[in-house]
Amino acid sequence: MTLLVAEDLHKAFGPTPALVGAGLSIGAGEIVAIMGPSGSGKSTLLHCLAGILRPDRGTVRYQDVDLGSLSDGKRSELRRTEFGFVFQFGQLVPELTCLENVALPLRLAGLKRRDAESRAVEGLARLEVADVAGKRPGETSGGQGQRVAVARALVTSPKVIFADEPTGALDSLNGERVMTLFLGAVRASGTAVVLVTHEPRVAAYADREVVVRDGRSREVERAG
Amino acid sequence: MSLGHALLGLLERGPGHGYDLKKAYDDRFGQDRPLHYGQVYTTLSRLLRNGLVQEAGVEAGAGPERKRYAITDAGVTDVETWLATPEKPEPYLQNTLYTKVVLALLSGRAAAGVLDSQRAAHLDAMRVLTRRKTDGDLADQLICDYALFHLEADLRWLELTADRLDQLAERIGR
Numbered sequence: 001m002t003l004l005v006a007e008d009l010h011k012a013f014g015p016t017p018a019l020v021g022a023g024l025s026i027g028a029g030e031i032v033a034i035m036g037p038s039g040s041g042k043s044t045l046l047h048c049l050a051g052i053l054r055p056d057r058g059t060v061r062y063q064d065v066d067l068g069s070l071s072d073g074k075r076s077e078l079r080r081t082e083f084g085f086v087f088q089f090g091q092l093v094p095e096l097t098c099l100e101n102v103a104l105p106l107r108l109a110g111l112k113r114r115d116a117e118s119r120a121v122e123g124l125a126r127l128e129v130a131d132v133a134g135k136r137p138g139e140t141s142g143g144q145g146q147r148v149a150v151a152r153a154l155v156t157s158p159k160v161i162f163a164d165e166p167t168g169a170l171d172s173l174n175g176e177r178v179m180t181l182f183l184g185a186v187r188a189s190g191t192a193v194v195l196v197t198h199e200p201r202v203a204a205y206a207d208r209e210v211v212v213r214d215g216r217s218r219e220v221e222r223a224g
Numbered sequence: 225m226s227l228g229h230a231l232l233g234l235l236e237r238g239p240g241h242g243y244d245l246k247k248a249y250d251d252r253f254g255q256d257r258p259l260h261y262g263q264v265y266t267t268l269s270r271l272l273r274n275g276l277v278q279e280a281g282v283e284a285g286a287g288p289e290r291k292r293y294a295i296t297d298a299g300v301t302d303v304e305t306w307l308a309t310p311e312k313p314e315p316y317l318q319n320t321l322y323t324k325v326v327l328a329l330l331s332g333r334a335a336a337g338v339l340d341s342q343r344a345a346h347l348d349a350m351r352v353l354t355r356r357k358t359d360g361d362l363a364d365q366l367i368c369d370y371a372l373f374h375l376e377a378d379l380r381w382l383e384l385t386a387d388r389l390d391q392l393a394e395r396i397g398r
């Protein structure tokens with residue numbers, strides 16, 4: 001079943017064209033890597049897919065709803081309830097503990113503190129960072145912080161997680177740990193993932209890849 | 225890989241039959257390509273001839289599989305020298321991929337297509353290795369990582385070359 005489809009996306013920032021006819025389609029539970037050189041438009045494509053940016057032209061449909069037809073409020077509600085996000089760094093609230101960070105999306109969804117925190121504890125354990133629950137993000141290592149961020153993205157049981165260079169700031173060994181635990185968790189829960197990365201070894205965790213070059217995307221032909 | 229040195233290295237733990245050695249080798253290094261008995265016995269008789277192993281008892285019955293082998297002092301020295309000598313770094317300067325790209329350009333074919341399909345084949349191989357690594361133990365991880373880093377190096381070259389195709393086409397000027 002197709003979950004998310006984007007067609008013929010165009011987006012410019014002032015005179016700079018970032019997307020000039022990009023598209024992508026992703027099925028439920030599918031893990032797709034978006035690859036390409038830096039500046040090619042990967043992040044812009046991800047932001048359009050997730051309804052963070054409005055494309056100048058083209059459509060994005062999530063479960064047959066055209067994101068362009070939704071009000072800003074409806075789109076941010078969709079992001080809160082159906083999507084999860086992992087960025088390269090800096091996504092956790094520095095004043096909150098890791099546990100409170102993971103519980104935050106559930107609190108915003110109206111869950112009681114105790115219920116939200118007990119689910120956050122499970123999430124941290126699944127990503128093997130239960131031991132940093134009481135620490136603030138600044139007191140954890142880069143790899144632990146990214147695992148906390150993954151736990152937070154997963155805690156609302158989203159249908160799609162958008163991950164933009166989730167291992168970009170980590171060394172290879174920590175990057176591997178994050179990818180293994182992240183992918184193990186999403187495969188178990190059947191969550192789809194849009195994974196932006198320029199690293200082939202990270203892209204190899206996905207089911208398939210889409211290459212973006214100069215604002216255009218291309219599904220890669222399967223060889224053989 | 226030098227099979228002789230690998231077998232000598234395994235014999236340093238104690239004497240063994242050809243069968244034990246084959247099994248120990250396959251478990252640790254065989255991966256998808258287990259040794260043939262023939263290879264093991266040919267190698268052992270060469271090591272015997274060169275004085276690097278000696279017979280350490282023959283069990284009742286006939287055939288080479290009854291013999292036990294032990295490493296000699298000369299064999300231990302040989303393993304030591306082998307381990308201490310770095311392998312020659314292989315720069316792979318003249319590779320098939322480069323030849324294909326140039327020939328595609330020279331003949332006016334789509335060189336970008338050559339690079340794209342190679343890229344897809346490389347990533348497919350990397351996905352298989354990544355899955356195997358995720359399901360495997362530490363030995364699987366190290367072996368798969370070795371292959372993954374090499375494939376990644378190829379991929380980087382493919383990407384860089386894709387970005388320089390126009391330049392290359394001009395330079396070789398048909």
Ligand SMILES: Nc1ncnc2c1ncn2[C@@H]1O[C@H](COP(=O)(O)OP(=O)(O)O)[C@@H](O)[C@H]1O
Nearest residue numbers: 013016017018037038039040041042043044045
């Ligand atoms: N907010 C922005 N304002 C101005 N230009 C931007 C903005 N975001 C991206 N761009 C430009 O759009 C192009 C694509 O950027 P981006 O999608 O971030 O690429 P990638 O993620 O592949 O590195 C680049 O030329 C970049 O400089």
Ligand SMILES: [Mg+2]
Nearest residue numbers: 042043044164
């Ligand atoms: Mg980016």
